[in-house]
Amino acid sequence: MDNSRDLNLDGITAEVKAQYEDIARRSRAEAQAWYESKFEEQRVTAGRNADILRETKNKIAELTPIVQRLNREVRSAKDQRCKLEAAVADAEQCGETTIKDAKHKLSELETALQQTKADLTRQLREYQELTNAKLALDIEIVTYRKLLEGEETRLCAEGGFPINTSACHSQGGLTYSPKPDFA
16 A cells, blocks of 8 residues: 555645635634624713713703702701700700799798788687677666666666766767766
8 A cells, every 4th residue: 555645735735724814714703793793882882871971961061050059958957957956955944943933932932821810810819809708898888877777777766866877879889978967
């Protein structure tokens, strides 16, 4: 057998090289097409994002004064709340002080009322005692008058000196003053 073939290595190498170059050219073309499509997608996405960014900046520019105004209103409301809380605390303290004063005055008035009631009861008792004493004295005066009139009548009837008695009223009581009647 003759194994001596003539191998054309240069031709095979050239053919393989041509195939690899063809594959490389197609791969390059595919890579270039893919790159260009991706680049176009990224350019469209970047444009869209730029539009969104511009709209967002416009919205931020519109909302910034509103946010600043709302922040001022919030600070003002917080300041007002603090002032109102302080006023409520002052009012509560003033109310508590007023209630304490009122309770103290009420206690003093109740004590004064009890003292006045006790004084009134004592004065009423003294008045009752004085009234009873006056009534007893009035009864005693009437009794003595009757006795004197009876004695006068008896003396006159026996032929003695006529006695003129005069009874006067003076400030709630009767007084007796005998006046001899010489005729």
